[in-house]
Every structure is written in C-alpha cells, then in structure tokens.
Amino acid sequence: MTNLYSQNLTEERPTFVTHLECSATGEHYPADRLHNLSDAGKPLLVRYDLGALAAALDKETLAARPPDLWRYREFLPIRRANDIVSLGEPMTPLLPVGSSVLIKDEGRLPTGSFKARGITVAVSMAKELGITSAAMPTNGNAGAALAAYASSAGIESYVFCPSDTPEINVREIAYQGAHVWRVDALIDDCGRIVGEGKERMGWFDMSTLKEPYRIEGKKTMGLELAEQLGWRLPDVIFYPTGGGTGLIGMWKAFAELREIGWIEGKLPRMVAVQAEGCAPMVKAFEDGADHAERWPDAHTIAAGIRVPSAIGDFLILQAIRESSGYAIAVSDGAIIDAQERVAREHGLLLCPEGAATYAAYEKSLQDGLISDTDQAVLFNCATGLKYPMPGVTRTLDISQPIDWDAFPQ
Numbered sequence: 001m002t003n004l005y006s007q008n009l010t011e012e013r014p015t016f017v018t019h020l021e022c023s024a025t026g027e028h029y030p031a032d033r034l035h036n037l038s039d040a041g042k043p044l045l046v047r048y049d050l051g052a053l054a055a056a057l058d059k060e061t062l063a064a065r066p067p068d069l070w071r072y073r074e075f076l077p078i079r080r081a082n083d084i085v086s087l088g089e090p091m092t093p094l095l096p097v098g099s100s101v102l103i104k105d106e107g108r109l110p111t112g113s114f115k116a117r118g119i120t121v122a123v124s125m126a127k128e129l130g131i132t133s134a135a136m137p138t139n140g141n142a143g144a145a146l147a148a149y150a151s152s153a154g155i156e157s158y159v160f161c162p163s164d165t166p167e168i169n170v171r172e173i174a175y176q177g178a179h180v181w182r183v184d185a186l187i188d189d190c191g192r193i194v195g196e197g198k199e200r201m202g203w204f205d206m207s208t209l210k211e212p213y214r215i216e217g218k219k220t221m222g223l224e225l226a227e228q229l230g231w232r233l234p235d236v237i238f239y240p241t242g243g244g245t246g247l248i249g250m251w252k253a254f255a256e257l258r259e260i261g262w263i264e265g266k267l268p269r270m271v272a273v274q275a276e277g278c279a280p281m282v283k284a285f286e287d288g289a290d291h292a293e294r295w296p297d298a299h300t301i302a303a304g305i306r307v308p309s310a311i312g313d314f315l316i317l318q319a320i321r322e323s324s325g326y327a328i329a330v331s332d333g334a335i336i337d338a339q340e341r342v343a344r345e346h347g348l349l350l351c352p353e354g355a356a357t358y359a360a361y362e363k364s365l366q367d368g369l370i371s372d373t374d375q376a377v378l379f380n381c382a383t384g385l386k387y388p389m390p391g392v393t394r395t396l397d398i399s400q401p402i403d404w405d406a407f408p409q
C-alpha cells in the first residue's frame, strides 16, 4: 500500500509518546508496555511531547504525504513502521449535503466502518507489544475490524456479539478468521465475558477504551477533519455516540492541535447523538450528571449506538460540556426517514447511525439549538450497504412485449 512503500519499514522512529495518563486521576503510566485500564479502573490516555512533535513536523510536510491515516504517524504511538498493520486506510471525503452541512463518509474505510481507524492502531500496537490473542465484545463493526486486522497480523481473535447483531456483521467476523459467538445479551454483558475469560484464556482485552490505543486511531478523524478544512474547524460536529471513542478522540485531537498552534480560536460544539431507545448520555447530560446510569432494555435499529453503559461516559460528558455542545436523542422512525431521504435526494447510502446524525441535525435546527448558517459536520460511520434495505418486487418478463407506456417517467 502506498502509505507503507514510502516508509523505511525497519527503521526505528522516535515516537513522541512520553507516557500514559489515567483519564480520571492523572496518574502516569509508562509507555511501550501492555496496558488495559488504570488502577482506578478508568481509561488511559496517551500523552505526547507536543513541543518536539511540532518541531519535527510542519503542515507542508504533512500535505505532501499519501492521503491516508498514517500521514499522521507523529501523532500516533507506533514505534516501528514494520509493526504497522494496515489494510489501506484512506482519508475519507467530506460531502456537502445542503449549503452548510458536510457528511464525513467513513464507510470508505476497510471493513466498511470507522472502526478500522481505531483497530489499525490498536492491532499495530498489539503486534509491537507481542500480543498473540485478543478478544472484544461488539455490536458488529468493531468485531469485523478486529477480525480483519488481527488476521492480517497473525493474531488470534475472539469476538462476542449480542444475538441480534446484524447478520452480515456476524458473518464477516467469522469469514475474516475470528472465533465469534452470538450471546443472548447486550454488548456490556458480552464485555463481561471477555473480562471473565481473559486471564484464563490469555486474551488481550480490546474493548472500547479498555486499551489505550483505539482512541488514538479514532483521533485521526479530528486531525483529518481539521486538515481537510484548511486547519479550521466547523461550528458543530454531530457524532453518533455508543462507547464514545470517536467523540473523545476528536476532542483530544483538537486539544493537541491547539497546543501546537495548528488551529486557533473556538473549537466546534460536540453533539452526542443517541437513539431514543438507548440514550444514557442524553439523560446524564440533561440531569447535569458526571456519569451515566446503565440504560435498561436498550433497543434501536442503530446497532452501533446501542451501548447501555460506556466506561468513558464521564469523558464524553466532559467533551460535550467543555465544547458548549449537547446530547440529543432521535427516534428509530426519524432515523429510517432520514436514511431514506438522504439516499433519494443526495445519493448517499448512510448507515442508520449516520442517518441518526442527520435526523439530530434537523431536530436541532427545529429546536433552535443551532442555526442554519452554522457549519455542521455529520459522521456517517459505516457504509449503508451493511444494513438491510427494503425489498424490490418489480420484474420484467423478457418473453412478453415490453409495455413502455407503463414505465415511470
């Protein structure tokens, strides 16, 4: 792949990582070691020597690199280019829908979703740190990405899905070489299975935010967005929020870019979009709480955001509040309606979670939370091709004369 041809694969490059930091207590942990959660049971964040990074990289050098995720390697923790496990992660387009809305179409990434961003970095680090076996719970897309990247790296993968995970996801996970189980439970219950089994089975726990590197991969959405917009940012970002890695990751990216002086001024309002049938962040935001309670009987057609409890809940809420953003829930009906209209009117096949951001954008306009002159970026996080679509019954009988008058004009 172009991104790799341009690099010296065996060269040991300095990373700018200084340490890892507990997101709750600030306690430091050494880099270049295996980590899951901090001693406080909270996510670890990777910290960099941003001064040295800024001295080593400028925007012009960056602009000349191949258009993929690894152009941001100075902002990432991998030490040896040889350890990079890539399936070709292209920069994704920003597509205008109306005058002030851009849809960032993440469905173009390997395995058809933005989970590839997190997993390419996490699996590369896993390889660098000598991991041979990894496990995770998933609502579909993360498991598919893990299966693909782990197989590519020669790492065994074990994946646990709620039994009503979209069929295509379960099949692609199995087909790409993972051991996969359907579990009659929700994703946090699946996560518990990984937690219970990991010691005995020798699995590395790759759950969302339970290892520190997926978020670094997801962070590239924020770096890429800033670069694509000429190092300025939109007024508001709508993000379909499950575990929240992308929202937290982008917020981290913006902080890093601001610290090195590559962006200035106001940061975007971060909007966490959830489904009415599973909206723990919306409830916590509205209650003024720092943490979210587990959402009972979570249900929505948008499987990727059916996450009843998220370990990074306090980080999601912090990012929303620091950015003067908010959390908003939309109904499954509004999601289906938005998905259909965007497909018909704009030729864009959104996933239900992406359609949720569109529905949330419209609802926000109606409720006066934003104005129609605000530049908004919506995240379509997976290709719509992975999800069921209404059937088509019309046929044409080749043995009969064709009735051209019956054709729609």
Ligand SMILES: *Cc1c(COP(=O)(O)O)cnc(C)c1O
Binding pocket: 113, 115, 141, 142, 208, 240, 241, 242, 243, 244, 245, 246, 247, 304, 305, 351, 353, 354, 381, 382
């Ligand atoms: C995982 C996923 C989400 C949620 O992303 P988080 O960063 O975990 O909140 C949204 N949509 C789709 C399609 C997903 O696969």
